[in-house]
Amino acid sequence: MNKEQLSRMQTGKGFIAALDQSGGSTPKALLQYGIPEDSYANDEQMFTLVHKMRTRIITSPAFSSKYILGAILFENTMDRTIDGLFTADYLWDKKGIVPFLKIDKGLAELKDGVQLMNPIPKLDRLLDKAVEKHIFGTKMRSMIKEANEKGIKAIVDQQFTLAKQIAEKGLVPIIEPEVDITSKDKEASEKILKAEIIRHLSTLPLDTLIMCKLSIPTVEGFYSDLMKDPHVIRVVALSGGYSQAEANRLLAKNQGLIASFSRALAQGLTSLQSEKDFNEILQASVQSIYEASIT
Template identity: 55%
Template sequence: MPDAEKMARFATGRGFIAALDQSGGSTPRALRAYGIDESHYADEAQMFDLIHTARTRVMTSPVFDSDRILGAILFQGTVDRTVAGMPVVDYLWREKGILSFLKIDKGLEDEQDGVRLMKDIPGLDATLADAAARGVFGTKERSVIGAGTDDGVRSVVAQQFEVAERVLAAGLVPIIEPEIGIDAPDRRRTEEVLKAALRRHLDALGDRKVALKLTIPIVDGYYTELTEHPSIARVVALSGGYSRAEAVERLARNPGLIASFSRALLEGLSVDQSAEEFDAALDASIEAIYRASIT
């Protein structure tokens, strides 16, 4: 059972989720955006050292705090490290009042029926037990829907809830992420099928609570009924390739949704910035995303 204080913070607090969970495949792109190209590291170990240094700069910034940020989604390699001499999860909660979520998916299968299911997650139960012991509050697991058939969309949702059942059994809160590509054909129809499938599975949860991470819908307010479902702790939105300006504009038109942005959150940050420049840029980003999340 999730900690009551933490659940209240997540379910009712004002703010958003910072996605700091770039893993092996997305780390080079994240580092390039930060001003560090492949010439600066010789192997994967050096690459992960560099991205952890960048994440540490974000997490230890005075503007990165619980006044505007509810939680942070982390890669396993980040959870295994320290910040300011403390385990990352402990630092975020004890020093910042910010919840930790662990990215648990191991990537995506090849596309079938217009969707990409999650790959198998070896050792999931052990990973969840370890995360709970470290004080992690929840998890995040991502699938992708492109030109999805109805059956494909339903298969994504079914797999997501199968994994969510194991997360709930471990005493953690799952963030279920069936991402629809913003360029997906007939996206409006896909959103209809997705919402109906999500509703069916939510209705079967009883008094257990999960979170959803969804692409901002085409029709403003389309997911309001999901935010009001008794088995929903929170519905968060991904930026999905939109610029930060467009993502926050769209998010602000969807009351009840809060942000869970990654690239859009870190947009404009650079390794070459002074501490003052970095904090100012991060503060502006956090403020814009926060404002859109509390409308």
């Protein structure tokens, strides 16, 4: 584990940029950026286009360690280069931004009110590659739709089983049991979820460190106790479908909770913008998310 990166994640001010749209979500990300699906004929062309988009974001002067602590990458992005450096090396060596890797392979079918992660084939090989590519930590997402105790327990059990495997490789796992912001019993789900997370934290070895990526809670300050746990480096929030303005407004009400936004970060950016316009819009987004994260 890179101790300088660990110190930055523990004590630095800023937020985490989520640039990790994978195969299923990449077409939506490109469409938001102004590139329709008929602009590419296959996955290779699609991933090349999205890498150009991510390169434009990462190399922008607005994408600065003054505001951004870390960035989450998709495996395909990790394997590609920016200005002759692998993406993770460019982030850290040129920008001072800590690289993370999304490792999950999407969601399983809904059962007991939740969607577990699909199996992750050859996970050990992927984690070894992440270490070789100088990745600091990983991220894995599952989804909670209902306040179902059995389902939420299964989600957290799965997250922590994989987190232990990841930590054994010297990587820091980000667990992401997202609670659907449209759920009618979101607050009840969050209560069950937090209790399960605390239960698992109490079983971890003393030197095991994790991060939590969670939906912005219904009750302000609800995750403040998680932030104090010695195993937890940071608790970060996903935007979950909120607009940038709404996500920032809700985030700012939760002291210590920092952003890890994807769609909200890229909001307003398009492929046809001039570099000046692109950088100005990105700078405004970065600044607003940063301010909401340090409140």
